[in-house]
Amino acid sequence: MSQPAPVMPTSTKARPTTDPPGSAVGQASRELADAEPTPRAAGFRRVLEATRIxxxxxDARTWVFTYVGPQAVRMLGYPVERWYEPGFWAAHVHADDRERVVRFREQAAREREAYEFEYRMIAASGQSVWVHDVVAVDRVDGAPAVIRGFLIDVxxxxxxxxxxxxxEARLRQLIEQAPDAIIAVRSEGxxxxxNRQAERMFGYRRGELxxxxxxxxxxxxxxxxxxMATVGQGRSPETGGTGDDTAxxxxxxxxxxxxxxxxNFSPLDTDEGLVIVxxxxxxxxxLTxxxxxxxxxxxxRIAATLGADIIxxxxxxxxxxxxxxxxxEALGYERGEFPxxxxxxxxxLHxxxxxxxxxxxAREVVELRRGLSAExxxxxxxxxxxxxxxxxAPRLEGQGRPTRFVVVCSDVTEQIVARAEALQHRDALAHVARVSSLGELTGTLAHELNQPLAAILSDAQAAIRLLDRDQPDVPQIREVIRDIVADDRRASAIIQRLRDMMRRGTVVREPVDLCQVVREVREIMRSGLVTRGITVVPDFAGDLPPVVADRIQIQQVVVNLVTxxxxxxxxxxxxxxxxxxxxxxxxWQVVSVADTGPGIAASAVDTMFEPFSSSRPGGLGMGLSISRSIIEAHGxxxxxxNRLDGGATVCFGLPPDGTTGG
Incomplete structure (x- = not known):
């Protein structure tokens, strides 16, 4: 069985037919009602039965069919004999149309007028079939006796x-939602x-226009x-040679x-004549x-011409x-000579x-479509x-693909030279500070050297006495000589550390164990700490990886902080x-030096790392400033x-690779 057709909106069309009683419709209806049809009527009926009508x-009183043409089977699928059943027609009119249709038929019978109207009937398949019904009424003794008509599948x-x-509704909706104003103008203007956009654009209500x-x-x-007149006559307008109809x-x-x-104008032929849209x-x-x-x-262009930057x-x-x-001009070429x-x-490029x-x-701009900075x-x-x-920076067009890129170039030669000179001055100042620090630690360093030297002297004298015996004790002499070698190496190590701190060379960035650096400083300054009765408490984390730094410079910072x-x-x-x-x-790794002294004065907390800032009489105030420049150069x-339980803590942190430094 085929699927039901979609139900169409009910038509309210119902109008008196213009066929007079003597017309072909009325005549055919009467002749079809003859009990014994004439040859003419029979022929006319055969013609009608050959059509789809x-x-x-x-019967006008009972509304029971007395005749239904065989085309009804093809139209609705019901056998003709079903149509003769009482109430068949009304029962098979679509429920949404039934009341209206029955009322029209009753009105037609009552007023003895022929009517045409349209409604839906339910076919045997369940589908809705639209029919156009032409109805004529015959009366006997003034009362309606027979109604006749034709059903046409529409x-x-x-x-x-x-x-x-x-x-049309979709088109109207599109027109109403269009971003441009659309105005239809008749040929007379x-x-x-x-549409709504025209109302918004010009500030009028629709009825005012x-x-x-x-x-x-x-x-x-x-x-x-x-x-408008040119378009209305079907000619292509001249719009300044643009090739379109926009003005x-x-x-x-x-x-x-x-x-x-x-x-833009477009002609449109309508039922009401030519309209210019x-x-x-x-x-x-x-334009803005x-x-x-x-x-x-x-x-x-002006900024690029007058400014220092080149684009x-x-x-x-x-x-x-x-x-x-x-x-x-920036590179010494004649105008237009640079590539x-x-x-x-x-x-x-170099x-x-x-x-x-x-x-x-190629990677950042063209492939990854993002900007970059470079020198x-x-x-x-x-x-x-x-x-x-x-x-x-890339310029993206179309589907986000870079088609061009803009380069802003700044000549930083002077800054590079100044930066290099500043680094040289900083290194020189750091060297002076190291020498100055060692000068202040002369007594401590002398004591550090005196211990291994005194041990060497004592061991050497003991060895001489052992050798002067009639039977020298060789194993004991060998042990004394080993002690001499060990003390010599200890003295050499102290001298080497001093030489490293005294030397003035290029900055060497390499993997450095910060724990070892702090231990070496502790050894260098051990005598001074012992002399002052200061207890050293190590607080080193285990298994720390090395950081990239200049060992001598970091040692200098730790010496400064410990001093x-x-x-x-x-x-x-x-x-x-x-x-x-x-x-x-x-x-990052953090080195801390904490003391139990009086702490830092509140007025000095914000300035203690500035040049020439010192709380010690006679101090130059350069130690902490140089320390800061060294640490910042390492990134x-x-x-x-100040510590809550008294004293102060000075810390510095270093990144693992030191790449930020200069």
């Missing part, structure tokens, strides 16, 4: 009408339709009227405000954006480079920098090299110095704080 006849037409209505002249929306613009206009709103717009787009924001873009580009825009596909700013291609530009920079641009050396015309710092702590506790009883090395979750941080 179902002729029928019923389902296909109804479906087409429903599709057309749905399509009156507005026939406007329909029937009014289109000219009130674009006053004083005869070119628009001519353009610039000035729209006027209800409040008198005007705005720039573009208009105009599409109007407000281009105020676009275009103006802002032009102004921005002009400012960009380049590179076309990734062609490799063409457009320079903004004085790139030729205007990316490959030519790359050829000017050989040691070229491969790295090109790889970074490199670029050759000037005289063969010298300038240092450039650049920032590169300050010793001076802070000078003369105190039960003085205690805690030396700690701890790791953090972020892989680390240094800080101080």
């Amino acid at each position: 179902v002729q029928w006849e019923a 389902s296909q037409r109804k479906r087409a009408e429903a599709i057309a209505r749905a399509s 009156q507005i026939a339709f406007v 329909v029937g009014r002249g289109f000219e009130q929306l674009v006053p004083g613009q005869p070119d628009v009227q001519c353009l 610039p206009i000035t729209g006027r709103c209800r409040d008198g405000r005007t705005f720039p717009a573009e208009i 105009s599409t109007i787009r407000d281009i105020s924001e676009r 954006a275009e103006t802002a873009l032009r102004q921005s580009e002009e400012r960009f 380049a825009e590179v076309d990734i596909k062609t490799g063409a480079v457009e320079w903004f700013g004085q790139v030729d 205007r291609t990316f490959d030519g530009w790359a050829g000017q 050989p040691e920098d070229r491969e790295r920079v090109m790889a970074e641009v 490199f050396r670029i050759r000037a015309k005289d063969g010298s090299y300038r240092h450039w710092s650049v920032r590169v 300050n702590a010793m001076q802070a506790m000078d003369g105190l009883t039960n003085a205690r110095l805690t030396l700690g090395v701890r790791g953090r979750e972020d892989a 680390g941080k240094i800080w101080a704080e």
Whole structure:
């Protein structure tokens, strides 16, 4: 069994037929009712039965069919004999149409008028079938006796009408939701339709525009009227050679405000005649954006010309480079002489920098579509090299693909030279500070050296006495000599540490065990700590990995901090110095030097690491300042704080790789 067709909306169409009683319909109905049809009537019936039209006849009082044409089987699928059952017709009229249809038939019988109307009947398959019913009424002695008519299947037409209505509704919805104003204008110039955007754009309500002249929306613009007339005559308008039907206009709103717009006309033939459909787009924001873009580009060019920065825009596909700013002058070339291609530009880079920079641009900008910062050396015309710092950003278009990238170039040669000179001065100052620190520790260092030297002297004298015996004790002499060698090595180690701290050389970054560095400083300063009665408490974490640093510089910082702590506790009883090395979750390591002295004055907490800041009479105030510069050059941080139980703690932290330092 086929699926039921969708139910169409109920038609309310019902109108008196124009067929008079003597018409073909009325005549056919009467002849069909003859008990013994004439040859003419029989022939007419055969003609009707050969069509798809179902002729029928019923008793006006009982509404029981007395005749139904055989086409009814093909139309609804019921046997003809079913139609003769009382109530069959009303029972098979669609429930939504039944009351209306029965009322119309009763009215037709009562008023003796022929009617035509449409309704749905339920077929044997369960589908709804739209029928057009033509009804005529015959009376006997003034009372309705027989009703006759024809049923015509109009389902296909109804479906087409429903599709057309749905399509029209969708089209109307699209028009109402369009971002542009759409206005339909009759050939004589009156507005026939406007959408919601037209109301919003011009500030009118729909009822205020329909029937009014289109000219009130674009006053004083005869070119628009001519353009409409041209389109209405089916000719392609001349719009300045743009190849389309769009023209610039000035729209006027209800409040008198005007705005720039573009208009497009299209002719449309309707049942009411030719209509010109105009599409109007407000281009105020676009013109504002275009103006802002032009102004921005002009400012960009002026800034690039007058500023210190040089800007380049590179076309990734062609490799063409457009320079903004004085790139030729900056590198000693004549105007236009410096390469205007990316490959030519790359050829000017220092050989040691070229491969790295090109790889970074290809990976970060072209492949990963993100910006980057880089520094490199670029050759000037005289063969010298300038240092450039650049920032590169891709311009994404289409599907997010970079088609061009912009490079902002800054000449940082002077900064690089100044930075190198500053590093030299810092290293020189650090060396002076180391020498100064060692000078202050002369007594301690002398005591450290005196111990192994005195032991060597004593052991040597003992060895001589052993050798003077008649029977020298060789094993004992050998043991004494071993002690001499050990004490000599101890003295040599002390001297080597002093030489390392005294030497002035280049910074050497290498893996350093911070725990070992602190232990070495403790050994160097052990005599001074013992002399002052200071107890040293080690607090080292185990299994810490090395950090990348300059061993001598870090030793200098620890010596400085330990010296300050010793001076802070000078003369105190039960003085205690805690030396700690701890790791953090972020892989940094922190060295701490904690004392039990009086602590840091509140006024000195924020300035103690500044140059020439000292709380000790006669102090230069450079030790902590130099320590800070050393730690920051390693990418680390240094800080101080007072302890709750008395005393102060100075700490410095270092990253694992020291890459931030200079």
